Each structure stands twice: as C-alpha cells, then as structure tokens.
Amino acid sequence: MKLADQWALLGIAPTDDPREVKRAYARTLKTVDIDADPAAFIALRAAMEAATEWGTNTPWWEEDLPDIDLDEVALEEGEGALAADSDDDAYDEFDDPENWQNWRPDRPAFAGEGPGPAVAELEDLLYAEDAPDPERVHALGQALLAHPDLDHVDQAVAVERWLAEAIASNFPRSDPLIEPALARFAWKDHARLRDWAVGRIIQRLDDLHFRQLLGQPHHPHHRAFRELAGPPRGKLGLFEFGVADDVSDFLGLLNERPTLESDLNPAGVAWWRDHLAGPHLPRHFGWWWSGTSMLLALAALVALAPAGGLLPIFLALLAAAAALSLAGIRGWAQLAAWRRRERERHWEREREPARGLAFTAALVLALPPLGALLPPTWPAAALSAALAAALGWKVLRSGWISPEWAEPSNRPRVFLPTVAALAALAGAAQLTPAAAAAVGLPLLLAAWTGSLFYAPLHEAVGASPRPRRVALAIGALLTLAAAAAALGFTLGEAVRPPVVFALVPCAIVAAHLATAWSDVDAHIFEWPLRAVLIILYWTAPALSAGGFLAIVFTLVACYGLGYALIRVGFVLKDEAGARPI
C-alpha cells in the first residue's frame, strides 16, 4: 500500500509528530471492530506503524528511480572487474577480521559511579596492546557481573548490551568472559534471533568445544588447524599433497564456524588462501596416487607369479583399476568427502559401532580362509614380505584405519615394530585350508556373536558404574574367548601346537582387562601387546603351509581385526567421553 493511502486510512495529513499519529490511530480504532473485522485492524495497524516510521519522508520503495540503461551498467561492471582490487577496498574493510576486531562497542554512560569503572577497567584490558591474562579477564568479568548496581534493570540492560558486543567482537581474548556472562544473562535459554552479538557468542561456545577437539592430535581437522594457526610456511613438500586438501576443507568449515577464524594466524590463513588460489595438485591426489600404486604393485606381483591359476585374479584387478579410473575424480572426491563426514560423525560421537564392527570383522575373518584356498608358492614369500612392509607402512601412515596411527609420535612405539613383524611373518608364512578353517571359523563365530551383542552390551556397560562395567566387560570377553578356544580345540586337530590357539584369546582378554582397569593412557602398553598377539594368532597357522596371497589377505585382516578390537577396548574404557573414537 502506498504511504499516502495509509495516511488516508488514518484520516490525517502527513505529519512527523508520532503523538498525532497515535491519536488518529486511537480515533480510527474506535470505529473498527477488531474481532469481527481483523483485516481492517491489520491494515490500520500497518498504516499507523508506517506513518510513525516515515512521517513526511518518502519511503525508499516509493522513490522515483532514475531510468537505467542496463547495457551501460553491464559494461561498467565489466570494466570494474579489471580494476576490482581498488574498487572493492570498501568491502574488504568489512571482510577483514583485523578491521572488525578493532571495532569497539560504545561504552554506556552510567549515572553516578555505578558499574562504570568496572566496565572501563575491563575494556582497557580487552583492548590492550598485548593479549591479556585470561585469568585476569575472567576475574574482572566476574567482578563486573557481581556489581550490586546490576540489580537495577536499566543498569543490567546497559551492561549486558555492552558486554555482549565486547565479547562478540573480541574472540579469543574474551573467551574467559563467555561462561560467566552466559550464566548471568541466560542467553542460552532465550537465544535471540535478531541479536547478532548474542548469536555470535553462542556460536563461539559451540566453536570453542570444536576447537578443543581440534587440539587433539587425532582429529581429522587437527593438521589443518595446526597449519593455519601457526606461522605461514614458505613452501609445501613434494609429497605433502594431503595437507592442501585438509586446509581447503577447513577453510570451507569456517563458514559454519565463523568465530574459529579468530583463533587462526591471519598470515598463515593468507598464505594458504594464496596457495589454494594458485596452481596446486588436484584434490585427493594422494588417494589417486596411493590407490593406483597399490593396484599396480598387486598387479606386478601377480604377473610375476608362475602358474596360470592367478590370471583371472590379475584380470579382475586390472578391470577394477580401470573401473576406478573411469569413475573419475568426482567419484574419488565423493568417496573422500563421505569418508571425512563419516569420520567427523565419529568425532561428534554419533557413531554406529555395531554395524561397522560386524562388517569389518566379517570381512577380515573371511579373508584368511579364502587365501588358504590359493596354491602355495615359495618365491612369492619374499615378495610378500616386501609388499607387506610397504602396504603396512602406507596403510598405517594414512591414518585411514585408525587416526591415531597417523601420528608420527606413535610410529616408533607402535607401527614400526608392527610393520617389521608383519614383514618377517609374512615372508615365513604358509597356510593350509584346514588350519585356516580351524582358526578362522571359531573366531569368525566369536566376532560375529560379539558384534551382534555389541550394541546392547555397550549400552548396558555405558550406563553402569565402573565396577559393574568392568565385570560386564570381563564376562563378555571371557565368553567370547571361551567360545573361540573351545571351537579351536574341537576343530584344530591339524593345528600345531593347539595350546597356542587356546592361550592367545585369553591373552587378548587380559589386554582388554588391562585397558578397562587402567586409567593411564592405553597407548603405552596396550597397543604393541595387542598388535603382537593378534598377528601371532593370525599368522601362526601359516607356519605349517601357506601362499603369498593368503599372506596379503592375512595382513589386511590383522590390521582390520586389530583396529576393531582396539575400538571395542576404547569404547569400554571411554568413561567421560574423553576419548571419542
């Protein structure tokens, strides 16, 4: 409706005096029956509000717009694009966090002393040259919030306004103020839709939690965060292609978690933005590279083997490689994105352990018996050892199986010995179908039942107090181990020496118990112990007979099973959610 019509509805000439508008509104309202004719009331109300807002001014939508020649505008824009750098400076000023962090909210004026000095002191601290001591910021904030004058509503509103804006424009310096301010002003209970400052603070709270996760070395975004928060790097190493992917993912994440930007080093961010804008390796190049090279290695291995029985496998592998290539980078990218999302989900503790575990366990446990069906060859043993070492290195380092294993600090302790042991065992291993069945089937059964009951067990365990949890864990694992051992004895006539196979599950149980009981970080003794036990268990049957492909399968199985078991251990151990795997 035009403003003129709205004045007509009110029955007065345009005026800038809101009192007169109100009087006219009241007069007209008496002639309207609100209940019977709500539309008339709504129109009248709108007229009153518009008249109060615009008075005798012309609202922007009724201004006469000059005729614009669209072609000319397009041309100007085209020219402008060439000189964009200088033209966009005005906007850059807004975009640059440097500038908008320098913005200061107006300090409210307080009648008399009031909370004024406390506010001034806090302001000086927040906007000081050097980063202030967080404890002092917290203490001053508490003092301000506890000020007796804040009982008065007007004072409280003024302080709340200032504090919200000061906090929102001052991350991370203002982080220590968030908790006390939230508690005092109940911002979370009444998240305000229109208030940018409070919205940003609540966002910050979320982001701070995320930031805490980022600090853990195993988080999928940890590497990128470290890159961006640290000093800018001069150049990227030849094989560091994964880093660029991580960083570009993280920069995309900033749209969702805007306040994290304040935790980053602007120079580092600028360097990476420049790098990503310039020529660099395609996304997920690492996956391409490692996938293709692994396939090629396998293919070469199979080609080197004598005997024609392997030809179909070789052809199948070639076809798979071709299919993967044809699927193109998009497929890879989607796969990688899916993987990352899945991993993030795990980090957000929305995991679905039972299904994933069952799948991994079934796959892993089916592999050795399958491998055992292939014909044994001696020359392949040496190659298997080399391949096992290479694959083991690559897979472990990729962090694909367990993010922890990607950590360089874990290498000497965990996976160098693991890789060495794998290589040695793989070279020496032999496997007969009977032995594989004797060991594989019972464990398959045990893992299957275990994973089936895993989710309910996990729930029961998670909800119980600690002693009960430990008891439950012991019970569950003993049952599994007993089942495996019993079946191993029954079917394991061909297996030498059977005692080993009975003892190893018990040792695994012992490792679990140690994990469940100890509060110390499990890495130290649990991982090597478990890795060795698992590898022993799986490669022992191969001592009597074997085939190189069986050993390849065995290696994959070792990692998979090891990871699955370790996850069970962590879930059982995970008390306060301190370790989200």
Add this chain to the structure above:
Amino acid sequence: MIVGIDLGTTNSAVAIFRDGAPVLVPNSLGDFLTPSAVALAPDGSLVTGMAARERIVTEPLAARTLFKRAMGTQVRHKLGRKQFSSEELSSFVLRSLKADVEAFTGQAADRAVITVPAYFNDKQRKATRRAGELAGFTVERLINEPTAAALAYGIHELEEEQPFLVFDLGGGTFDVSIVEIFEGVIEVRSSAGDNRLGGEDFNTALSQLALQRIGGTLKDVADPRFDEAVRDAAERARRHLSDSPEATFGFVWDGERHETVIDTAAFEERCAPLIDRLREPVIRSLRDGGVKVEQLSEIVMVGGATRMPVVRRAATRMFGRFPATRVHPDYAVALGAAIQGGLKERDAALKEIRLTDVCPFTLGIETSEPMPGGGLRTGLFSPVIERNTVVPASRVETYSTVQDGQRAVEFGIFQGESRLVAENVRLGSVKIPVPAKRAGTVAVDVRFSYDASGLLEVDVTVPETGETRQIVIADEEEGQDAAALEKRRAELARLKFHPREEDASRAVLERAKRCYEGHLGDMRAYVSGLISRFENALDSQDPRIAAAAREELVKALDEVEGERIL
C-alpha cells in the same frame, strides 16, 4: 452474560461485568478465591475448591492440585482409581465456578473469557479452551493474565500517558507485560515470561531448606502423604514469613512432630536463584517494548506470590522504586477478564475502550540452508511472526526450494525463540507440491495469520502454479472434532459431583481432618472431639443446626492453627 475467569495454578477466581463495573463472584463458601483443586470425596463424588485442597494432605492419592502445570500435555492425573487429564481437572474447577456465578446471578452463565499465562504456548492455550468447553462454556476469548491485570488497572487510569509494567507472579507461572494507554486504547507493547516459575517454586525452596535443617533421614522419604504434609507446612510458613521475620515450619510424620524455625534471611538466601530468574523476562519485555525503567509510570504487581516480601524487595531493587499496590494481587486478573467480557459484549460503559494484545512468542517455520561443503544444514528456524507483534496479525514470507528437481516442500511450523527448531515447540506441518526445477527457482509464499485468541492459521501458496494449502493449527495428538468433544463432555457429566450446598460443610470437615493429622496428643483428642460433634450436628439434617455447628468448628480450628489460608 460473559463471565471472566482467572484459572490459576493454585487458586481461581471468577468475576462478571455488571452495571459498568467488574464484580467478583463469591463461591459456595463465600470466598472470592476457589482453590484449583479436585478431590474424590469418601462417597466417591468429585469435590472441588477448598474441600479438595484440604483433602490433599489427608488423602494425597484422592486429590490433585497444580494440574495447570501439566496443561497441554498427555500427563494423566490419578484420582483414586480414575485418571484425568489436566484439562479435565480444570474443567471441574471451571464447572464449579460456573455454578457459583449461576447461584450468584440467578442466570445461566454459558460464555466465558478465560485467562492464560502470557507465555502459555499454543498447545496449552488449546487445552485451556477445551477445558472451558468441557465445563459447558462457550469460550469467547482467551486473554493473557498480565493483559487482564493491565485492563483492571488501566480502566481506572485512562488518563495515564506513560507505559506501565505488569509483574504477574502467580502460583505456577511468571509473566511480565509492558502496557501503554493512550486515548482509551490499552495497548500491550510486549510480554515475556517463564512458564515454570511461581509461588510453588518458593514453597519447594522453603521445604528443602526446612528439611535440611530438621535433618535426619526425612529428606529421603518418598511418600505422597509426606510430600503433601511438607508442602502444606511450607505454604503456611511462607504466608507467615510475609508479615513476620520468622515462622515455624512444622508437620507431623510417622506419629512424630517435626519443627524448625525459618527466618527471613535464610529463606531469601535460598530463593536467590528463583529471584534471579525473575530478571530475564523483565529485561526482555522492556527491551522488546523499547522502554526504559525510568520511563515506566508504575509497576503493577499481581499474583499471590508478589505478596512475598522477598519478591517485593527484588522488584524494588530491579526497578529502583516501590511497586504499586492499587490493584488487588489476587483479584485483578479475574476482574480484567470480566472487563474483557464486557468489551466483548459491547457494554455501554466500555464503548470508548479498545484493547490490543501481542503474540508473546515468535512463530515461524523450519528451513534449511546449503552448507559450503555440499549438503544441507537442516532444522533452522525462520521467523514469520516475530514475538510481540500486535495481534491479530498476518504476515507473509517467501521461501524457495533447496534441491534440484524438488517435487514438494514440507513446512514444519514452530513456536519459540531458538535458532534451531529442535529447541522450539512444534505446532504442526503442511506440505505442498511444487514444479520440479532447479534449486532456488521455485518460490513458495507462507502466510501466518494469528488471531486475538491465539489461533494460528497458515496458508501456503506456490505463485507459479497457484497451488494453495491451508492449515489451522489444531492439537495434533488429539485431533478431535466437535462430536468427540461433545462425547467427552457427556462422559464427564455422568460423573457424580458433590452437591454444592454441602461444599461448605465438606470443606470445614476436611480442614478439621487435616488439622487432626497435623497435631498430636491432647490437641489431637480435642480436634477429634470437635469433628464428632460436628458430624452429629450434620446428622441432624437441620441446615440451621449444621450452619451453627460449622461456625463453631471454624472458630475452634482458627484457635488451633490460626486463620485459614487461601
């Protein structure tokens, strides 16, 4: 005739508009306040009001109060062997109020204006309306409690030019409204509140404090009888604290009397967290109304809990001045409701008065937005009618599709202030087909219309195809129509109700029984004698003897335990 009813958490009141002024209607006991309580009498009939309230302590399984707190939920309250919803129990109270009006005026009272806390959500409002209908009323209007109080206050202050603030702390809910009067228009500018804060929470704080002081294993007792005895003791002590610096908190449990003395300072310290919660709605309403405390002409305190010195002191600190005492905190809401009834009936005395209220919460729909890394971020709340919009109101927002080839759009309708719909109240949803095109190219208009009683209507239109869908938000779980309501009303009407003329005797008798349980030794024997004497008098079937005996018993009980509290 339209009656105005204040359906409170602990007490209700009813008023009518007569001869140009609102008049309070007394109940069968002659009180203006009727406890919002329902009980089963020993003979299996349903009794409401004072008798039911007294019965809660002696027979906690056969009596219920505070059911307003579960209004609009599926909670079932057990009463003996029967189960009732909050709206059914409320309908019994409304029914007795209806009978009071009919006895008072001699005319049928079948239309009502019922008050609800401003911060009641849509579901709770619907339930209140249904309670009125179950009691046999045509509910003409639901009016917000602080708005009603503002009417009762404002009708005498029509010359007032500055806005005033209504601070309504009832038994179970807290509301704040900023109201402005100009040229006979009483305009609510903003409302805010807390649905779960009221006098009862102060009782809980007091009883926790007292039990802690008494010590022993008492605080671990889990028994409804114990809870009610403690609650009753807390209520009494709290009333006492209103006019004396300390009060005795005492009750009998397991044949033993437990007592402790509570002083004001300790009580206030215990209440500090509750007092803190009073501040937020005040600030929000002031901010939304664009008003500063110093511009307020008056602070109008209503609701029984505002009589507590601790609350008055907190208000004084908050506003830097003493609150007004010109309206009666217990009656203002009912009187305001009666005035609204008069407005509705176009009473000549109110011809020059208009009242406009606001919608105290934001109404909107669920939206999604694309994330930078692909995928959608769902569950975001997009407001259509912002809170504190004057009602009736009608607003349109335009949304567009988020996926290529999308064939339909479903709008979840929500109410609340959070950015995420998961934290808001879901009211319903509406789905509309759209032509399959690229994401973002199909527009859908969503119109929300909100009427003065708080009924929301949502119209969705796709301008491109002219397709339209409409939904009137009704309670999803219930989904009942007029026939089902009628059936339920008939079912409830078949229940046996305690005869109104015996209410007074029943109430005194129940009070005597409670008094008996609350004392030991000689005093107990004395009360027992009083009860026997009164029952004998009732047996005589002579109303005059009964009335005289009742008066005598009341006097004796007043001596034993101090005056009856409402």
